[in-house]
Structure formats: C-alpha cells, structure tokens
Amino acid sequence: xxxxxxILPLALILLGASLLFEQRAYAYADPxxxxxxxxxxxxxxxxxxxxxxxxxxxxxxxxxxxxPESQELSVPELSVPxxxxxxxxQ
Amino acid sequence: xxxxxxxxxxxxxxxxxxxxASSNFEPTFRDPAGQLLLEEDCALRRVRPAAIEEALxxxxxxxxxxxxxxxxxxxxxxxETDSLAGAGSIPQAxxxxxxxxxxxxxxxxxxxxxxxxxxxxAAELTLRIAGKAISAGWMLKDxxxxxxxxxxxxxxFVDVLSFEKRDPHSxxxxxxxxxxxxxxxxxxxxxxxxxxxxxxxxxxDGYEPATLYRAxxxxxxxxxxxxxxxxMATLFEGKSGKTGKAQPRPSAADPELAAHxxxxxxxxxxxxxxxxxxxxxxxxxxxxxxSASHYRPxxxxxxxxxxxxxxxxxxxxxxxxxxxxxxxxxxxxxxxLAADAxxxxxxxxxxxxxxxxxxxxxxxxxxxxxxxxxxIARPTPAAGWKNREQLSLLDxxxxxxxxxxxxxxxxxxxLREQVPxxxxxxxxxALTRRWLVVxxxxxxxxxxQEWLRGRDHLYGHLTEHHLNQAFAPFFxxxxxxxxxxxxxLLLFERHGREAAVHSAPGDDPA
Numbered sequence: 001x002x003x004x005x006x007i008l009p010l011a012l013i014l015l016g017a018s019l020l021f022e023q024r025a026y027a028y029a030d031p032x033x034x035x036x037x038x039x040x041x042x043x044x045x046x047x048x049x050x051x052x053x054x055x056x057x058x059x060x061x062x063x064x065x066x067x068p069e070s071q072e073l074s075v076p077e078l079s080v081p082x083x084x085x086x087x088x089x090q
Numbered sequence: 091x092x093x094x095x096x097x098x099x100x101x102x103x104x105x106x107x108x109x110x111a112s113s114n115f116e117p118t119f120r121d122p123a124g125q126l127l128l129e130e131d132c133a134l135r136r137v138r139p140a141a142i143e144e145a146l147x148x149x150x151x152x153x154x155x156x157x158x159x160x161x162x163x164x165x166x167x168x169x170e171t172d173s174l175a176g177a178g179s180i181p182q183a184x185x186x187x188x189x190x191x192x193x194x195x196x197x198x199x200x201x202x203x204x205x206x207x208x209x210x211x212a213a214e215l216t217l218r219i220a221g222k223a224i225s226a227g228w229m230l231k232d233x234x235x236x237x238x239x240x241x242x243x244x245x246x247f248v249d250v251l252s253f254e255k256r257d258p259h260s261x262x263x264x265x266x267x268x269x270x271x272x273x274x275x276x277x278x279x280x281x282x283x284x285x286x287x288x289x290x291x292x293x294x295d296g297y298e299p300a301t302l303y304r305a306x307x308x309x310x311x312x313x314x315x316x317x318x319x320x321x322m323a324t325l326f327e328g329k330s331g332k333t334g335k336a337q338p339r340p341s342a343a344d345p346e347l348a349a350h351x352x353x354x355x356x357x358x359x360x361x362x363x364x365x366x367x368x369x370x371x372x373x374x375x376x377x378x379x380x381s382a383s384h385y386r387p388x389x390x391x392x393x394x395x396x397x398x399x400x401x402x403x404x405x406x407x408x409x410x411x412x413x414x415x416x417x418x419x420x421x422x423x424x425x426x427l428a429a430d431a432x433x434x435x436x437x438x439x440x441x442x443x444x445x446x447x448x449x450x451x452x453x454x455x456x457x458x459x460x461x462x463x464x465x466i467a468r469p470t471p472a473a474g475w476k477n478r479e480q481l482s483l484l485d486x487x488x489x490x491x492x493x494x495x496x497x498x499x500x501x502x503x504x505l506r507e508q509v510p511x512x513x514x515x516x517x518x519x520a521l522t523r524r525w526l527v528v529x530x531x532x533x534x535x536x537x538x539q540e541w542l543r544g545r546d547h548l549y550g551h552l553t554e555h556h557l558n559q560a561f562a563p564f565f566x567x568x569x570x571x572x573x574x575x576x577x578x579l580l581l582f583e584r585h586g587r588e589a590a591v592h593s594a595p596g597d598d599p600a
Contacts, residue, residue, distance in 0.1 A: 029233070029267070031262075031264045031265075031266065031268075032299075033327045036266075038318050038323050038326065040262075046350065046355075050351075
C-alpha cells in the first residue's frame with residue numbers, strides 16, 4: 001500500500017504528461033523558466049485528474065451509455081441531402 | 091453602465107481645441123502592439139499596423155462589450171487617423187496605425203500607492219478578466235498591476251491591447267510568470283517579510299521566485315500558497331538553468347481539457363492571492379478616530395459643520411462636482427463627508443492601514459474616493475525610463491482641485507518633517523485652484539507637544555498669526571472657527587496665479 005502511495009503521484013504526472021505534447025513558448029512577457037515548469041507540472045496533474053474522472057464516470061455509466069450506442073449502430077441515421085449533394089447511399 | 095462613459099464603437103473626430111499633452115509623460119513603448127499617449131481630457135492609444143487586425147477583432151468581440159458593460163474594462167472609441175494627423179501636434183500620428191481614444195482616469199494611481207486590499211482587488215480583477223477571456227477564446231498576454239487603474243475605489247483594466255487570440259490546445263498562460271512575480275510575490279513579501287508594497291516602485295517586473303526563496307525562513311517556504319510559485323519554481327530554475335532559448339510548453343490535444351487546465355490555474359492563483367493578501371491591516375493611525383482623546387464629540391461636530399459649510403461654498407461656485415484633495419485623510423471621515431456632498435475626492439495618507447479602512451468604506455458605499463498611499467512631505471517620485479514612464483505625485487495633483495483639506499497636518503509637516511510654514515503655503519497654492527482649509531494645532535496641544543521634543547526655541551512660540559503671515563503671499567483668510575480644544579479651523583482663498591509666482595518663501599522655519 002505504501003509503495004502504491006509513493007508511486008501514485010508520479011504515475012499521475014506521467015499519465016498527464018503523456019496526454020500533452022510540447023510546443024515552444026514565445027511570449028511578450030517573460031514567462032520565467034521555473035514558473036513555466038510549474039505550469040507544465042500543474043497541467044499534467046490536472047490532465048491526469050480530468051482523464052481519471054472521465055474514466056471513472058464511464059465505468060459507472062457504462063450500461064446506460066452502451067444502450068443508445070448500440071441503437072445508433074443498428075439504425076444508421078438518415079439525413080435529407082442538401083441541394084447539389086448526393087445521398088451517401090447512392 | 092459605469093461612471094466611465096461607455097461610447098459606441100464608431101469613428102469620430104478628435105476635438106481640435108483639446109488641451110496639450112502632459113509634457114512630463116513619455117508615450118509608452120514596451121508593448122510591441124502599440125503605445126499610449128496622455129492628453130488632458132483623454133488617453134490616446136496607437137495600435138501598430140501589425141497588431142491592428144487582432145485589436146479590431148477584440149474590439150468587435152462580445153467579450154469586449156461584456157467587460158465594458160460590467161465596468162471592468164476601460165471604454166474605447168476608434169478615431170479617424172487622417173484628422174489626427176491633420177492636428178499636427180502628435181508626431182506619432184504620421185506613423186499611421188489605428189488610433190483609439192479612452193476616457194482619462196484622473197488621477198492615475200500606481201501600484202506602489204495602493205493599499206494591500208487594492209492590490210488584492212486589482213489581482214482578482216485581472217484573474218476574473220483572464221477567466222472570461224479563456225472562455226471566449228482569448229487570453230491576456232500580460233498581467234501586471236500596471237494594467238489596472240482605480241477609478242474612485244473601483245479597479246479598471248486599462249490595457250485593451252493585452253488581449254490576444256488563444257491557441258485552443260495550449261495549456262500554458264504565458265503571462266502566468268508575470269502575474270506571480272508582479273502580484274503574488276510582492277503581496278507575499280509584504281505579508282511574510284514586511285517588505286513594503288511601496289518598494290515595488292523599484293521592482294517594475296516584480297520579484298523573482300529565487301529572491302523570495304532566499305529571504306524566507308525554511309518553514310515558510312513550505313507554505314501551501316508559496317510551495318509551487320517560490321520553492322518549486324526556484325528548484326526547477328536551478329535544474330533547467332537559463333539558456334536564453336524559448337522554453338518548451340505543454341499543449342493538450344483536447345481543447346476542452348486545455349480550457350479546463352487554464353481555469354484550474356486561475357482558480358488556484360485566486361486562492362493564493364487571498365491567502366497572502368490577508369485580512370484588514372491595522373496600525374497606530376488606523377484607529378486614530380476612536381482613540382483620539384484630544385477631541386470631544388462637540389469638537390468633532392463643530393469641525394464637520396465647518397467643513398460642510400466650505401463644501402457648500404465650493405459646490406455653489408462650480409457647475410460640475412467639486413474636486414477635493416484630502417491630505418492626511420486617515421480613515422477618511424472628511425473625505426467621505428465631501429463625497430457625500432457630491433465631490434470627487436482624492437485622499438492622501440502615508441498610513442496604508444488607515445487608508446485601507448477608507449478604501450473599504452468607499453468601495454462599500456460606492457463613493458468617488460481615490461486613495462493614494464503617499465507622504466506629501468516626500469511625494470512619490472517620477473519613475474521608469476528617463477523618469478517619464480510614471481508621473482510624480484505632484485505632477486498628477488498640481489492645480490487639479492477646487493478645495494484642499496489640510497486637517498491636523500501642518501504640525502506634522504512642521505515638527506516631524508521640519509518644513510517651514512511658508513513652504514507649506516506654497517505647496518498648497520500649487521495644489522488648489524481656489525479653497526484651502528487648514529486646521530491649526532497650537533503648541534499647547536498634546537499632539538504638538540508630543541512631536542516638539544525639546545525644540546521649544548524653534549517652534550514653541552508659533553501662533554495662528556505666524557501661519558496667516560506665512561500663507562499671506564498665496565492666500566487670503568476668509569473664515570475662521572475656534573474649537574473648544576484650542577485648535578483653529580481656517581478657510582483660505584487663493585490669490586491669482588501671479589501673486590503666488592512672485593512670492594518666494596523665505597528661510598525662516600516659521
């Protein structure tokens with residue numbers, strides 16, 4: 001359990017970081033090296049929490065969500081084609 | 091709608107009879123997107139050609155309308171550049187660009203003249219605007235207290251060129267570092283290290299995290315509000331070093347996640363600001379009104395009646411609201427009295443805690459009272475590049491007031507600052523356009539005795555007559571009221587400008 005508690009924050013940061021990719025920062029106001037790094041860490045933590053919350057939500061709402069999904073798959077949506085557009089079934 | 095007039099965004103011609111620009115103010119030059127020029131009746135902003143498209147997009151956005159409607163953003167009006175160039179008195183007009191006109195907020199108050207509560211209000215306004223901007227697809231590209239002015243007690247964001255379109259995938263607020271350095275760390279330094287906020291005059295870009303890290307005791311570095319922005323930021327800075335290259339920044343593939351991260355960051359900054367700004371400040375003078383034993387209720391009532399009479403006189407002489415300067419305002423009894431009578435008031439005091447009480451009262455009652463933490467004996471100097479980026483206190487105040495109140499101030503200037511009476515009279519003549527109220531505190535008064543400190547041979551002989559004599563080159567005595575406690579209220583009316591210019595004060599301490 002202790003090991004898990006130790007690893008969890010690091011795992012969260014890595015998970016968050018894996019959801020982010022890098023760009024270069026060009027600013028009019030000096031962003032500051034350390035404070036920019038703080039933002040990166042903060043972003044990773046918030047992103048990890050955001051995805052975990054989404055996953056947890058989908059776990060508990062799986063059955064409710066599955067039903068309409070399968071309906072959508074079984075009954076393809078038909079739309080009225082606009083002028084000049086052909087039907088996808090044509 | 092706010093008290094700052096909000097005009098529709100349409101072209102209009104500038105007034106050809108406008109007053110000349112403030113000669114001591116240099117047009118701003120740090121922002122690559124544009125520059126600001128101060129006129130007597132308005133502020134003119136030139137948007138450089140490369141930034142016009144984005145500026146117009148913001149000016150025509152619902153966000154700008156919402157911020158103006160709520161009184162959070164200075165109103166803007168687009169000017170016709172051809173007529174501006176025709177005026178010939180603005181050299182920058184020849185360089186082209188888009189010109190905007192904003193109403194003047196007068197006087198300008200700089201962050202080093204704000205109370206701690208005002209710093210918090212300005213920081214919270216910046217975060218509120220940043221939050222709305224993120225939701226609307228915009229972002230603040232800078233976030234310094236210099237982007238905020240106080241119109242009365244209310245903070246107003248004045249830099250319309252601070253807004254830029256946001257990359258929907260970016261999770262970084264590039265001005266975060268500037269916000270931390272210029273808002274959060276000065277407040278933290280004032281709270282935990284006792285570094286006065288007035289010293290930010292010398293720290294235009296705020297404090298670096300490492301500066302506070304070195305000064306804070308070890309246990310304070312772990313404070314929840316400072317752990318990331320001081321301790322971790324300093325450690326990260328040490329690890330990564332300063333390469334001079336643009337730093338990598340994280341982005342999210344999901345725009346919804348990016349906005350969520352940015353909002354979370356603003357929310358945390360809001361909590362940190364509240365934590366370091368603290369509660370109401372207290373000082374020796376912030377409870378002066380309640381603890382002053384040399385005033386009986388009857389004296390206070392008599393003093394209020396005299397000041398009210400003078401305010402009526404000032405109002406009847408002017409078709410617009412009278413402008414009143416209250417020097418040594420303390421917690422603002424007479425500033426609020428003047429504001430209640432319909433005047434626009436500027437309140438000056440060197441005691442930040444006392445002035446904070448006044449600012450809170452004026453905010454609560456929505457009274458047009460501008461508070462400035464400053465010492466009239468050592469007024470705030472001009473600052474910035476060539477001393478022309480920020481105006482000195484006297485440059486901002488001179489000749490702007492119908493009435494100046496100097497209630498129980500002269501003995502402070504005389505005894506603590508050793509300023510002769512004639513010099514005090516000369517300064518008052520530079521500040522007021524017409525009326526001056528002075529409360530003369532005689533040498534027998536306990537407060538005079540407290541500061542006399544064995545210098546009876548210099549000041550012990552002074553009487554009301556000496557004051558009248560010293561002020562005579564600049565003012566004529568109009569009214570007088572002797573209080574039961576021995577203090578005397580004097581109403582003066584200023585002579586014509588010629589008399590003041592030709593009468594230099596002498597060397598006599600009195």
